[in-house]
Amino acid sequence: MRLALYVTCLVDLMRPSVGFAALRLLETAGCEVVVPAGQTCCGQPAWSAGNRDLAADLARKAIAELEGYDFVVIPSGACADQVRNVYPQLFSDDTAWDQRARALAARTHELTSFLVDVLHFAAPPGEFAGSVTYHDSCKGLRALGVKQQPRQLLLKVPGLSLKEMPDCEECCGFGGAFSVRFGEVSTQIVDRKCESIVLAGADAVVGGDLGCLINIEGRLRRRGDVTTRVLHVAEVLAGGDH
Amino acid sequence: MTGAAQHSQAMFFQARAGASVRNKLLQGALRKAKPLFIGKRAKGMATLADDGLDFEVLRSTAENIRNRVLADLDVWLDIFEQRAKAGGAEVLWARDGAEICDLVIDVARRHGVSKVVKSKSMLSEEAQLNQALAEAGIRPVETDLGEYIVQLAGETPSHIIAPAVHKRIEEVEALFAREHGRPIEQRTSADIPALAREAREVLRQHFLSAEMGISGANFLIAETGSAALVTNEGNGRMVTTLPKVHVVITGIEKIVPTLEDFATLMRLLPRSATGQTISNYVSLLTGTKQPGDSDGPEKTVFILVDNGRVALLGSPYQDILRCIRCGACMNHCPVYFSLGGHAYGWVYPGPMGSVLTPLFTGIENALDLPHASTGCNQCGSVCPVRIPLPELMHRLREAQVERRLRPWSERFLLRAWGWLAGRPILYRWAMRRASRYLNWLADESGRIRIFGLVPGWTAGRDLTPPAGKTFHELYAARKRA
Numbered sequence: 001m002r003l004a005l006y007v008t009c010l011v012d013l014m015r016p017s018v019g020f021a022a023l024r025l026l027e028t029a030g031c032e033v034v035v036p037a038g039q040t041c042c043g044q045p046a047w048s049a050g051n052r053d054l055a056a057d058l059a060r061k062a063i064a065e066l067e068g069y070d071f072v073v074i075p076s077g078a079c080a081d082q083v084r085n086v087y088p089q090l091f092s093d094d095t096a097w098d099q100r101a102r103a104l105a106a107r108t109h110e111l112t113s114f115l116v117d118v119l120h121f122a123a124p125p126g127e128f129a130g131s132v133t134y135h136d137s138c139k140g141l142r143a144l145g146v147k148q149q150p151r152q153l154l155l156k157v158p159g160l161s162l163k164e165m166p167d168c169e170e171c172c173g174f175g176g177a178f179s180v181r182f183g184e185v186s187t188q189i190v191d192r193k194c195e196s197i198v199l200a201g202a203d204a205v206v207g208g209d210l211g212c213l214i215n216i217e218g219r220l221r222r223r224g225d226v227t228t229r230v231l232h233v234a235e236v237l238a239g240g241d242h
Numbered sequence: 243m244t245g246a247a248q249h250s251q252a253m254f255f256q257a258r259a260g261a262s263v264r265n266k267l268l269q270g271a272l273r274k275a276k277p278l279f280i281g282k283r284a285k286g287m288a289t290l291a292d293d294g295l296d297f298e299v300l301r302s303t304a305e306n307i308r309n310r311v312l313a314d315l316d317v318w319l320d321i322f323e324q325r326a327k328a329g330g331a332e333v334l335w336a337r338d339g340a341e342i343c344d345l346v347i348d349v350a351r352r353h354g355v356s357k358v359v360k361s362k363s364m365l366s367e368e369a370q371l372n373q374a375l376a377e378a379g380i381r382p383v384e385t386d387l388g389e390y391i392v393q394l395a396g397e398t399p400s401h402i403i404a405p406a407v408h409k410r411i412e413e414v415e416a417l418f419a420r421e422h423g424r425p426i427e428q429r430t431s432a433d434i435p436a437l438a439r440e441a442r443e444v445l446r447q448h449f450l451s452a453e454m455g456i457s458g459a460n461f462l463i464a465e466t467g468s469a470a471l472v473t474n475e476g477n478g479r480m481v482t483t484l485p486k487v488h489v490v491i492t493g494i495e496k497i498v499p500t501l502e503d504f505a506t507l508m509r510l511l512p513r514s515a516t517g518q519t520i521s522n523y524v525s526l527l528t529g530t531k532q533p534g535d536s537d538g539p540e541k542t543v544f545i546l547v548d549n550g551r552v553a554l555l556g557s558p559y560q561d562i563l564r565c566i567r568c569g570a571c572m573n574h575c576p577v578y579f580s581l582g583g584h585a586y587g588w589v590y591p592g593p594m595g596s597v598l599t600p601l602f603t604g605i606e607n608a609l610d611l612p613h614a615s616t617g618c619n620q621c622g623s624v625c626p627v628r629i630p631l632p633e634l635m636h637r638l639r640e641a642q643v644e645r646r647l648r649p650w651s652e653r654f655l656l657r658a659w660g661w662l663a664g665r666p667i668l669y670r671w672a673m674r675r676a677s678r679y680l681n682w683l684a685d686e687s688g689r690i691r692i693f694g695l696v697p698g699w700t701a702g703r704d705l706t707p708p709a710g711k712t713f714h715e716l717y718a719a720r721k722r723a
Binding site: 009012035037041047051052054057058138142143171174176178185188190215218219221222 | 580581616617619623638652660663673677689691699703711713716717
């Protein structure tokens with residue numbers, strides 16, 4: 001099985017370790033993993049801003065790069081949602097591209113749901129001495145049905161215990177450009193999320209989308225919490241130097 | 243500019259949002275309300291299973307009922323008009339808010355009305371009816387407790403089913419003391435029943451002396467020509483039965499074909515709104531007082547209102563017309579609960595407001611609202627008629643782009659970024675520079691506390707900088723090794 005790992009633009013720039021963790025996980029699960037060289041961004045920010053043409057341009061680029069593989073795996077619910085659910089909406093007036101978009105969408109998966117639902121993988125190589133609380137990112141949860149998959153995998157990690165926070169399905173207030181456009185509102189929302197995390201009393205907060213994690217980490221630190229670790233689920237599952 | 247656009251403050255969303263976030267008292271009120279709203283709905287929905295019902299199945303049925311109406315709205319309205327007239331009611335049509343006001347004032351003058359008691363009607367807010375009535379020398383008295391409080395405060399509702407959710411008990415106490423001419427007392431939440439009793443006594447006098455009652459309608463039932471009213475305080479019954487004239491003001495989309503359809507929707511409406519399996523009062527108001535009836539109005543007038551709704555039929559936004567005004571979308575919205583309803587600047591707050599306000603008052607008059615969403619879809623997943631609220635907000639964003647209504651700076655940034663993202667070699671280079679730059683920006687604690695490119699971000703958050711090398715850079719090095 002040959003699959004393409006789409007690391008996402010945010011992981012590329014802000015936290016490469018997430019990409020390497022995803023790579024290690026997929027290889028441990030027995031996949032032949034390729035990181036297509038030309039990948040940049042899936043176009044979600046353009047789509048979210050309402051710029052359909054630009055979103056379609058970047059979708060064409062991504063489709064051409066990613067369609068030659070058995071699967072495409074993305075360590076982000078938001079970007080996987082873009083490929084799975086948005087790409088097929090972009091080419092209603094172009095049958096050829098529409099078909100390519102739909103074919104790619106059907107082969108594209110968020111990382112933890114791919115590991116659990118497609119590969120039935122249950123032996124993550126990581127170790128974690130401590131407790132974690134899991135934040136359900138909105139797109140993964142509500143657009144892709146990612147809920148139990150990361151928890152199932154996390155509970156297989158030796159030494160790890162799961163302490164659910166209250167309102168784990170509540171939005172963290174990131175929303176991409178939302179957090180820049182409406183910084184104060186976003187801060188207010190992530191404050192509530194931080195309170196839930198504090199209530200959970202875990203050693204680390206874990207999630208599947210780097211955007212949410214950067215947002216949560218940023219607010220936790222500003223509030224003076226320098227001890228709660230903020231980790232991508234791939235980093236915990238893969239172990240190593242996170 | 244339409245009348246609605248003139249009284250909309252939606253263009254000032256940013257400023258109003260900032261003020262709301264910084265308003266500690268408002269924040270306190272919202273924090274108290276949120277878990278109550280969410281908890282009550284969850285409990286209410288859990289009771290569906292007792293009746294062997296499933297939320298997803300039921301809301302598909304509800305969605306279909308509403309879609310069926312919208313597909314042939316003219317036909318259902320025609321049937322409704324005939325049946326309502328047969329029951330003795332008068333049916334009038336209003337194109338916009340100004341026409342609503344004119345019609346209501348005309349009916350009032352014809353019947354020598356000097357005081358009007360009102361049950362909750364968001365459409366009268368769209369029309370700014372209270373102001374128009376006052377200017378015409380007719381006193382409007384709001385009788386829903388929340389609306390009564392808001393009216394005393396000279397404000398507008400901040401929530402469609404809990405109009406005074408932004409008010410704290412101390413504020414209500416001060417308003418009541420002033421209005422009812424008594425000294426201010428120390429109050430706790432244990433005194434809420436006493437305050438409600440006090441309002442009830444005052445309102446009773448108004449019910450008995452008003453010559454006209456105005457209500458909205460939760461639904462219009464085509465089959466019987468009835469207005470359905472769903473309330474909890476009993477004021478709706480007073481408003482619609484005691485005064486000699488009853489005026490129902492409602493949007494044309496509120497129609498449902500049959501009583502059975504109404505019953506189906508009633509399984510969802512109270513549960514979605516307050517978690518109740520059924521509201522304290524459900525009234526079906528048909529026609530006028532007949533010989534032998536113990537109560538009821540001598541005159542019933544329906545004012546059926548367009549005010550922007552017809553234009554949405556057959557448009558990409560038609561789904562919003564399914565809305566049954568339960569408030570679940572705002573009750574589950576992180577943005578609403580950070581701001582309260584007034585920040586949204588017009589009649590309807592929360593996700594449904596972020597869709598309706600631009601559509602009813604002009605897309606160009608509410609540019610921020612479709613963007614005032616994290617895209618979390620907590621609203622869409624609780625909507626009892628399955629309105630894809632984030633999708634509709636998204637379409638409005640696209641409409642802004644198509645009409646070139648976005649600021650040039652945003653358009654430029656997006657284009658520059660898109661250009662770069664289409665050129666991998668250049669993009670790699672730019673990201674390497676960005677990674678090093680961000681790394682260099684970090685202070686001695688290893689974090690970025692002020693970042694001029696996104697000041698809104700670092701106003702409330704630190705940014706943890708990257709290690710200085712991008713994934714693709716490290717991956718290429720690893721492959722070479």
